[in-house]
Amino acid sequence: KSFSRQLDQLSRLGSSSLTSIPEEVREHVKLLLNVTPTVRPDADQMTKIPFFDDVGAVTLQYFDTLFQRDNLQKSQFFKGLPKVLPKLPKRVIVQRILPCLTSEFVNPDMVPFVLPNVLLIAEECTKEEYIKLILPELGPVFKQQEPIQILLIFLQKMDLLLTKTPPDEIKNSVLPMVYRALEAPSIQIQELCLNIIPTFANLIDYPSMKNALIPRIKNACLQTSSLAVRVNSLVCLGKILEYLDKWFVLDDILPFLQQIPSKEPAVLMGILGS
Template sequence: MSLNMKTLTQALAKTAAVIEKTVQTTVQEVTGPKPLQDYELLDQIGSAGPGLAWKLYSAKAARESTRAHQYPIVCVWILDKKALSEARARAGLSKAAEDAFLDVIRADAGRLVRLRHPGVVHVVQALDENKNAMAMVTEPLFASVANALGDVENLAKVPKELKGMEMSLLEVKHGLLQIAESLDFLHNNAHLVHCAISPENVLITSSGAWKLGGFGFALTTDQASSDLAGSQFHYADYDVEDSLLPLQPMLNYTAPELVRSKSPSVGCSCDIFSFGCLAYRLIAHKPLIDCHNNVKMYMNTLTYLSSEAFSSIPAELVPDLQRMLSTNESLRPTALDFTGSPFFRNDTRLRALRFLDHMLGRDNMQKSEFLKALSDMWKDFDSRVLRYKVLPPLCAELRNLVMQPVILPMVLTIAESQDKNEFELSTIPALIPVLSTAAGETLLLLVKHAELIINKSSQENLVSHVLPLLVRAYADTDPRIQEEALRKSSSLAKHLDIQLVKEAILPRVHGLALKTTVAAVCYLCLQFHSSDRGHWFCSF
């Protein structure tokens, strides 16, 4: 019998593919979804999504081949399907409800991958799942707005940053403007209706930006205008405990036209109502509607909504917020209209934050004028706004050599309020290029603040970046820079290996002492040699 080589090759290829798929499946069942193989989990930072079902973890690449250079630290989202299934069974819910909920999660993850906009959470690695878990990777996050408001469901241990956390009105204003811009993009460019704007679906990034997630219930504008839209939403008249497997958007933040009719009308105005409820919750520090999934209680709240409900809302926002929350969807403003409210327009500090948002696109003259004004204004900002709203754009601007002398003092001053971990994550990466190239007045400024940098930097950064900075300072011809470098040498030496000090610092200090003609420089060289670790000099 003759052997058909083509048929044999095809059969072998199919067999190899089956074996490879079997091996991959087996590995996945043992090790978990791909993000859990590629990234090393650090700490749980929050929870998000429908029912806060997603656990959010800070993480770093587990291997060099998967290292995301854009984000040294990422956020890994994990949904424990096994735990969810066990909880569902204990609650007496159906397997069909569990499957439907997981489909909502998959739809959300799929939308996130396809949507590319600065106001939408950026996906680094798409959703992967096995029978026990789902996982995906996004840009680094701080937490969900729900977590920031004190809802810490699905958090094993509350991070210290969330304990007793309070957001200032300025931070809330800035976040609301960012969400309004994201909604404007969804409605007018992506042609989507989100349908589930709520605290659990708004994420705060590690740099303080507010972004949209939770697209599991989203509809295209074509779907929203079709008869099929009505089949998406079913709210029972009486209490329904669906916090475990929410198959509808959160009722407290849902527009009445999706609730009160058997044929709901879905449009962009639905998102505006939900957005108004979110704004009310953030500013009044209480929900506008708290109906416990009871539709009759929900409708009663809206029917008897009085002006008294807005007594804790700033007067300049009340008219706009009342329009957003109107039961008549035709009266609601667009997301872009909302950004023109006097509540935002009349706040000079908010205008400063908005300039910082778009500073990279401004010319140096505009930046210089703005930063002069900011230097007088920034003391009015609270510490959270400084660290999460002001510092990140300033750090990004450090790449601009022309603006460095103006921006660097601000960055270093704000950095004083950071702990070591925050400094390592957000500030030192922006400072490293400056440390390696600084000269003249910039070098002098950095050396003056070297103790701050030394005390907040890792051993790796001390050796790779701070030590070379001081070595260059010793060799500079400006006695002011030499003096400052010598004053900081003892602080750095305490953090370094003795052998490294002998090889990298002592010879240069010794050489500087022999060649300088400046008495103060000579004195500081001798003082370093006779310091508490002066035995270096003897062995040298």
Template sequence: MEVFNKLYSQVSSSVSSTVSQLSGVLPGNPVTREFDASTHIASAGPGLVWKIYKGCKRSTKQEASIFVFEKRQLEKWGKADREMILESLKRGVSQLTKIRHPQVLTVQHPLEESRESLAFATEPVFASLANVLGKTTNMPQPANMSDYKLYDIEIKYGLLQVSEGLAFLHNDVKLLHRNIAPESIIINNQGVWKIFGFDFCVHNTNPANLPPVYPCEGFGPTLPDICRSNLEYLAPECVLNQTNSPASDMFSVGVLAYVLNSTGNQALAPVRDLQQFRARAQQLKNLNAGKLQCIPEAIRDYVKLLLSVAPEARPDAHQFIKIPYFDDVGIKTLTYLDSLLQWDNLQKSQFYKGLPEALPKLPQRVKVQRVLTCLSRDLAQPAMVPFILPSILDIAQDCTKEEYCLYVLPHLKPVMKLMEPIQVSLA
């Protein structure tokens, strides 16, 4: 948590310079009528071209994040490429805005365009996964993310969340993402991993009563980088056979699992051009267990299947989320917390009673970011407070003074005034 706090304090110190940066970018963009943007915190999307600012909605003071694409970034391309890039970015946000799912980034205000920028507002976010892994393009400088290390449970739950999002896209929306990569995954303020970056997505073209068919646009080597999928995460068949299917997105999950667990977050092989892409496809045909030693044993065989050159050998998203690797106390606890809103008070109270036993299995940052946020929702119900309070006090015990004042105390203050039920005063 100290790193989390340090990053936020570093970022907050640059508010005045950020306001002057924004004044040259956002005036004229209709997003500013409803949202105030302040601190530049992160970047995301193809080539990390979207700058992400901390913000809030003027009418409700509700926290938000503002994504801004500055059109001056287009100056290095010719006119035809500029039009293509703008269309690609607009398409991605337009598609994102239509999808509602807990594992897809929530848009609070749709895309708006002005002479200088494109901008839209979303739920509050922390950074893109690419930023956390050390990619600092279009981030505030110095962007010191090197201290931010993902815990094993964050990687495990992150892979589960992305796969759940893909299961929904593939089965319910009948859509391929085609660019699952760290720049297309956003980590929100509560540490939840959300799918973003739908610039290259493909819809099923068959009627509902027939098996889905997904056209493949192929790979244009002459296109600007921002207008094509990240080659390092793209499945071999998308380029070599000009075909794609839900299995193509699952190949990307396999690469992601490898990168997240490898030393220095390096890919299996560098892929910067088509020649390297073909060379990697050959390597994958003879992928031996030694190459996957960095991956936890419980998921190693599944990652090997995801990285198969043959799409039919890869598990689909539904099969992948059911593997034993995701079946542990920490993951179950976080899954239950995410589904609390659907439960009645009796079910919640049963879960809360057992929560103090599960908390030691979770790192402190996860307890503060995820668990505390979920618990605080039910503090407004006095009858639930006796069940929640022991877990909050357990989390508070391991907090630094700064963390306690920032994250715990604001939730406890209203509770301290409660006289009923009597268990609250006793606790």
């Protein structure tokens, strides 16, 4: 009797019973619930209904087949993902997409394509969500030095990282990445780092600024063979002087300026500016 009653209810199923289902697929769902097997659409027929042509649905379908794709296909997909993410519900992004993205961190070649999307999601997360869901996945990536684009991406998002990362993790993971950038053999990385430091210097704790950051900026200036790095070091110092106390400047920065080995016009201008 119970079975017959259930069949009867299915046969009289109205639209009011399916209000939680998107209107575009309600009729298809009613067909799926039909007691006659030949009336029910199969999986292939369901994937062809217009509702699943939605960019969000297509994106999720692609994620389901990600393991079948090569690196080139993945990279093209990840490049276009930032345009799609704003169109998807946050719950879907956090529960479905984020785990798929972070699982690609084991593939160094994919990190430069995946990381911008993860940081884009981080911007929309609360601090608590970021600490619980994203920061643990970023830990190993902070330490990666190749490909070089990884460091560039992080440097461009330092404001986000320093705002949402707990102080202990900033000291142990984020700032060491900045220090490595200042010591990197790549002039491009050093220049970018020196240009970006003033934009987040106000977020760095004073002991780290005084004992770790400033010595590395000074060393970059003195040891480099690049005029651009030397000038940018001086410009960087000039911009962060406001965060240093007067006595440190007098005892440490001014004597350092006298040690600079070159006297090119651009360097002299940088010294005067500092």
